[in-house]
Amino acid sequence: MRIPSQTLAVCLLLAAAMVTACGMTTNPSPTTAPTGSLVAPDGSLTAPLPGQTDTEWGRIWDTVPANFPIYPGSTLSEEAATGPASATLLAEGAVAKEIAGWMDEQLQLDGYAIESSSRPLEDGSYVLEAERDDGCRTQVTVAPRGSLTTITILYGASCPNA
Numbered sequence: 001m002r003i004p005s006q007t008l009a010v011c012l013l014l015a016a017a018m019v020t021a022c023g024m025t026t027n028p029s030p031t032t033a034p035t036g037s038l039v040a041p042d043g044s045l046t047a048p049l050p051g052q053t054d055t056e057w058g059r060i061w062d063t064v065p066a067n068f069p070i071y072p073g074s075t076l077s078e079e080a081a082t083g084p085a086s087a088t089l090l091a092e093g094a095v096a097k098e099i100a101g102w103m104d105e106q107l108q109l110d111g112y113a114i115e116s117s118s119r120p121l122e123d124g125s126y127v128l129e130a131e132r133d134d135g136c137r138t139q140v141t142v143a144p145r146g147s148l149t150t151i152t153i154l155y156g157a158s159c160p161n162a
Helices: 006-024 095-110
Strands: 052-054 060-062 087-092 113-116 126-132 137-145 148-155
Touching: 060 113, 095 113, 095 126, 095 137, 095 148
Parallel strands: none
Antiparallel strands: 052 060, 087 148, 113 126, 126 137, 137 148
């Protein structure tokens, strides 16, 4: 059976339109789209600047600035990363609760207000959400992994990058 070329063309156009429509959102929030991309005042998505990545948490810098608090003795580890992060660190022999307490204290000294709990999650991890008056946001997740502790830092794109 042969399909007329006009019918085939219409079917292809309809299929393409459906694929496009399925990928669109009907009501993105005024500040972020589902992918974490920033939305400009005119409603268009803005691309990340070089050195930035969109995450579920929001847009982040790909690195932390030199003055960001880093737990003493921890080392950078790309192998421990489970997704995009500004930094993924490993601390050997350190207890997650101690690291979370140290990070909480250091972030407060840097002017961040901490929005977190001192209670661990079910897996023993701690998540520190912090924001400064200038709108700079960061999230630090401290997770025990046997004899190692993983520290994952998301440093918001609204923060200074130097």
